[in-house]
Amino acid sequence: MNHPWRNSSRLITFLVIYVFASLCLADEEFNVNVKQLAGAKLRALPVIVAKLESSGERALPLLRAMLDGALYYRKSDKRIVAAYRTGTGDFRLDDLLQGLDLKVASKREIKKIVVNNRLRGQIRKIIARITLTSKERVVRELAVDNMLNDLNKANIALLRAVRQSEKDGDILSKLDMAIALDDLKHNDSRQIRLAAIDIIDGRLQPVVLNTLNSLLDMDAEGTPVENDEEVRKRALAAREFIELKISFYEVLQRIFYGLSLGSILLLIATGLAITFGVMGVINMAHGELIMLGAYTAYVVQLLLPGSIEYSILVAIPLAFTVSGLCGILIERYVIRYLRGRPLETLLATFGISLILQQTVRSVFSPLNRQVISPSWLSGSLEINPVFSLTYNRLYILAFAIIVLLCLQLVLKKTKLGLQVRAVSQNRAMARSMGVRTERVDALTFGLGAGVAGVAGVALSQLTNVGPNLGQAYIVDSFMVVVFGGVGNLWGTMVGGFTLGIANKFLEPMTGPVLANIFVLIFIILFIQKRPSGLFPQRGRATE
Amino acid sequence: MKLRRHVGSLFVVLFFGFGVPVYADGHGTIKVGVLHSLSGTMAISETTLKDTVLMMVEKQNEAGGLLGKKLEAVVVDPASNWPLFAEKTRELLTKEKVDVIFGCWTSVSRKSVLPVIEELNGLLFYPVQYEGEESSKNVFYTGAAPNQQAVPAVDYFMNDIGVERWVLAGTDYVYPRTTNKILEAYLKASGVSDDDIMINYTPFGHSDWQGIVSDIKKFGSAGKKTGVVSTINGDANVPFYKELGNQGISAEDIPVVAFSVGEEELSGLDTKPLVGHLAAWNYFQSVESSENDEFISDWKTFIKDDKRVTNDPMEATYIGFKMWAQAVEKAGTTDVDEVEQAMLGITTPNLTGGVAVMNTNHHLSKPVLIGEIQEDGQIETVWETFGTVIGDAWSDYLPASSKLIADWTDPVKCGNFNIETGECSGQNF
Numbered sequence: 001m002n003h004p005w006r007n008s009s010r011l012i013t014f015l016v017i018y019v020f021a022s023l024c025l026a027d028e029e030f031n032v033n034v035k036q037l038a039g040a041k042l043r044a045l046p047v048i049v050a051k052l053e054s055s056g057e058r059a060l061p062l063l064r065a066m067l068d069g070a071l072y073y074r075k076s077d078k079r080i081v082a083a084y085r086t087g088t089g090d091f092r093l094d095d096l097l098q099g100l101d102l103k104v105a106s107k108r109e110i111k112k113i114v115v116n117n118r119l120r121g122q123i124r125k126i127i128a129r130i131t132l133t134s135k136e137r138v139v140r141e142l143a144v145d146n147m148l149n150d151l152n153k154a155n156i157a158l159l160r161a162v163r164q165s166e167k168d169g170d171i172l173s174k175l176d177m178a179i180a181l182d183d184l185k186h187n188d189s190r191q192i193r194l195a196a197i198d199i200i201d202g203r204l205q206p207v208v209l210n211t212l213n214s215l216l217d218m219d220a221e222g223t224p225v226e227n228d229e230e231v232r233k234r235a236l237a238a239r240e241f242i243e244l245k246i247s248f249y250e251v252l253q254r255i256f257y258g259l260s261l262g263s264i265l266l267l268i269a270t271g272l273a274i275t276f277g278v279m280g281v282i283n284m285a286h287g288e289l290i291m292l293g294a295y296t297a298y299v300v301q302l303l304l305p306g307s308i309e310y311s312i313l314v315a316i317p318l319a320f321t322v323s324g325l326c327g328i329l330i331e332r333y334v335i336r337y338l339r340g341r342p343l344e345t346l347l348a349t350f351g352i353s354l355i356l357q358q359t360v361r362s363v364f365s366p367l368n369r370q371v372i373s374p375s376w377l378s379g380s381l382e383i384n385p386v387f388s389l390t391y392n393r394l395y396i397l398a399f400a401i402i403v404l405l406c407l408q409l410v411l412k413k414t415k416l417g418l419q420v421r422a423v424s425q426n427r428a429m430a431r432s433m434g435v436r437t438e439r440v441d442a443l444t445f446g447l448g449a450g451v452a453g454v455a456g457v458a459l460s461q462l463t464n465v466g467p468n469l470g471q472a473y474i475v476d477s478f479m480v481v482v483f484g485g486v487g488n489l490w491g492t493m494v495g496g497f498t499l500g501i502a503n504k505f506l507e508p509m510t511g512p513v514l515a516n517i518f519v520l521i522f523i524i525l526f527i528q529k530r531p532s533g534l535f536p537q538r539g540r541a542t543e
Numbered sequence: 544m545k546l547r548r549h550v551g552s553l554f555v556v557l558f559f560g561f562g563v564p565v566y567a568d569g570h571g572t573i574k575v576g577v578l579h580s581l582s583g584t585m586a587i588s589e590t591t592l593k594d595t596v597l598m599m600v601e602k603q604n605e606a607g608g609l610l611g612k613k614l615e616a617v618v619v620d621p622a623s624n625w626p627l628f629a630e631k632t633r634e635l636l637t638k639e640k641v642d643v644i645f646g647c648w649t650s651v652s653r654k655s656v657l658p659v660i661e662e663l664n665g666l667l668f669y670p671v672q673y674e675g676e677e678s679s680k681n682v683f684y685t686g687a688a689p690n691q692q693a694v695p696a697v698d699y700f701m702n703d704i705g706v707e708r709w710v711l712a713g714t715d716y717v718y719p720r721t722t723n724k725i726l727e728a729y730l731k732a733s734g735v736s737d738d739d740i741m742i743n744y745t746p747f748g749h750s751d752w753q754g755i756v757s758d759i760k761k762f763g764s765a766g767k768k769t770g771v772v773s774t775i776n777g778d779a780n781v782p783f784y785k786e787l788g789n790q791g792i793s794a795e796d797i798p799v800v801a802f803s804v805g806e807e808e809l810s811g812l813d814t815k816p817l818v819g820h821l822a823a824w825n826y827f828q829s830v831e832s833s834e835n836d837e838f839i840s841d842w843k844t845f846i847k848d849d850k851r852v853t854n855d856p857m858e859a860t861y862i863g864f865k866m867w868a869q870a871v872e873k874a875g876t877t878d879v880d881e882v883e884q885a886m887l888g889i890t891t892p893n894l895t896g897g898v899a900v901m902n903t904n905h906h907l908s909k910p911v912l913i914g915e916i917q918e919d920g921q922i923e924t925v926w927e928t929f930g931t932v933i934g935d936a937w938s939d940y941l942p943a944s945s946k947l948i949a950d951w952t953d954p955v956k957c958g959n960f961n962i963e964t965g966e967c968s969g970q971n972f
Binding site for chain 2: 042069114116117120121124206207209210213214253254257260261264358361366367368370371372373378379380382386388390391392393462463464466467468472504507508511512513516
C-alpha cells in the first residue's frame, strides 16, 4: 500500500543526494577556479574569470574585490584575499571564501592580482548578469543599467526572463525599455514595433537615442534603412521629443555649471571683498593666503590619517586661523606702514606672495600635494541620464553661500562689524569716537585673510594643492570684486555668479580660452561705463 | 627702521635655503651645465631632472671622471621664465664656459635657448617628449618625437581597444597644437571622418572641467567606442580626471591616454579617479630590467627618499648623459663639433632592457610602451612596440614637413633638408 510513498521518498533521497553532490562539485570547481587566480598571467585571467560566472552569487564578493583592485593573494599559501590599506600602511586581510579570521599583513606578504580595463569591463558584465536576480532593489537596478549598454541576444533573453518575476516599478520600466529596444530592432510585427516606440518615447538613456538614430539613418544609396512609413514617422516624432528634452536639460546643466563656477569665484573673492573692498588694500598675496588654506587641509589630512572622511571639516576652522593669523602678521608688519600708498602696497604684497610661495616650495617641495576627497564629496547626484549634479560642486555652492552669509552677519550684527564699517567710512571720526583703528585694521585684514584660507580648503577638493595654487586665482578674484562693486558683499555675490554663468554659456560656442577672453573684454567695457561696478558704494567715504 | 629690520631678517632666512649649490672650483675639470627651473611653475617637473644630472655627474666622478678629469656641475635657475632661459644659456656658455648643457622642459624654453646655443656653438641635451619639427646641430633630443609616443598610442586605441570616435584634448600651447595637428592628419589618413573627431584646447592650469567633460560624455554616448587622447599639461590633469570620475565616466567607458602624466605627477595626487586610464611613454618605473633596478636604487639612495619615483624624462636624461660621456671618450675631447660627430650612431643600454641608438637626425631610437595607471601611482605596461622606433624629426603626416629630413652626416649635414628640391633651408627656429 505504501509503495508509491516509498518510491517518492526514494526519489527525494536521491534528489537530495544529487543536489548535495552537485553542490559539492560546484564548490570544488569554484575553489579550483579561484586557486588559479593566484599568480595567473594577465592574459590568462579573462578565461578564469569567465568560469567564475557559473558559481553565481558565491563569486560576487571576489569579483567585486577584483573590480575595486583589492584582490590579492598571500605569498605564503597562495590564499586569495581582499586586502584594504589601514591607517598605518599595513593591509587588513579579508578572507572571501571561508570567513576565517586573517590577521593584518604588510605589503611584502601579499601580491596584487592586477586587472586591466578589458577585465574590469568583463567583470562588470558578469556581476550584472549574476545580480539581475538579487534580492536588493538597488543592486538589481544597477545590474539592469549596466546591461543596457550591452544588449546582445543572450542578455536580452535574460532580461526577458527576469521581466516575468520583477515587481519593482522603476526596474520594470527599464526592463520594458530594454525589451522594447530589442523589439524595435528585431521584431517583425508592426504592432509590436509601434508599441515599442511608445514605450521608449521620452527616455533619455543614450542607447535610446542611438537606436532611433540608426533606425532613421539612410543607407549608402540614400534610401531609408527603415522601410515601414508609419514606424519611421513615429520614430522621427519620438526622436524630436527626446532631443527637445535633452536640450532643455542641457540648459539646466549649463546653469548649474555656471553657478558652480560662480560659487568658486565668490569664495575666492569674498576675502578680497573685505581686504580690498572694505579696507582699500590691494593685496597681491591674497592668492597665497588661499594656498595656505589649501595646505592646511593637506596637513590636517596628514595628521588625521584614520579619518579622511571628516578631516576636511576639521580643516575649515584651522585654515581660517592659519590664514587669518598670517594676514594679521602681514597687516601688522608690512601694510600698516604703507597706508595711503597703493603702489607701494601692491609691490610689497606682491613680494610677500613670492616669499610665501617659495617658503611653501621649500617646506612641502615643489610637487603638488594630494588632498583626498572624502567619499561624500565624490560622485554625482544623477537626476536623469543627461542631467546630474556633482556632489563636490553642490557642497561648494552651498558652502560659498554660507560663508557669505556668516560674513554679512559679522559685519552687520557684531561690534567688530560696526567698528569695521565705521573705520572704513570715516577713519578720523571713528578714531575720535574711541575706536582703536589700528586694532580694527589688523582684525579686518585677518578676517579677509581667514576667509581666503577657507576658500583654499574648498579649492583643495577641486584642483591641485601646490605652491602656484594662488596665482591662478588672484586675477579672477580682483575681477569679481571690481565688477561687483568695491565694498559691497552682495555685489561680489551677484558679480561672481554672473561671470560664472556667462563664462559657461560662452564656453560651448567659443571654447574655454576665448570664453575667458570675452569675459575679460566685457569687464573692461563695463568698467568704462560704470567705474564703480554693479553696486557702487554710496556715501562720503567713496569720495 | 623696525620694519626694515624685520623684512631684512626674513630675506636672510628665506635665501639661506635656496642658494645655488657650490662645487669645488679647480683646473682641469669638465663643466656640465644644468639648465632646469628650480622655481616657478615648472619647478614641479624640472627639479627632479636637475637632481638626476647631479646624480649622473656624481656617479661618473666615482668612476674616475672623463678623460682623466673630474666633472663639475654648474646649476643655474631659469625660474620658469622663458627669456631667462636664453640669458642663463649665454651665462653658462660665455661666463662659466660649460662643455655641455642638460636642460629645458617646455618647448617654448627650448625655442628660447636655440638662437643662443647655435650662435655660441654650445651643446644641449633636451630630455622631454616634444612636438618634433626641429633638428638643430647643437641639440640632441633624447625625449620622444610624436611618432614615438602619440602615433603609437593612437594605433593602440584604434587596433586594440577599437576606438572609433576621438577626442583630442590639450592645453593651449605649441606642443599639443602641433601633436594634435599630426594626429588629426593621421586619423583622417586612416579613414576617420570629421564628425568623429572632437578637438578641444584649454588654458594652462585649467581647473573648471565640468562643461568640457560633459561635452566629452555627450560626444561619447553616440554608440561608438570613444577614446580621449590627452595632451593636457601637468597641473590641469588632476581636476580633469577628478571631474571624469565625478561625472561617472570610467576608464572602461571612455579611456584617456595621456602623454604628460608620469609617475612623478601621479605621486602627488589622489590616483583613485585615474585608475585604468592610460599613459604612453618610452619608460615606466615598473618595467623589470637589471639596469632599471640599479637606476631606481641609485636614485633612491642619491635623493635619500625611499618614496621617490623615476620617470621617462629621467630615463631620457640618463641616456643622454651616458651617450655624451661615451662620445667625449670616443672623441678624446669636449670640443662641441667633435663630440657632435662622435655622438652619431652611439649606442647605450636603455632602462627597459633594450638599446638606445643616437640617429643621424639627433633623435633616439626608443621602444614605445603603453600602460594602465594603478592605484599605487605606478603604470603597468599593457602594450609595447616590437623593438624600437626611430625618432622622426619632421613628421610625415604634415604637408609642410613631409618632404623634410634631418641628417647631420656628410654630405647632407642639414637639419631640414628638402628631399624634393635637394635644398637645405638652414632655418632651424
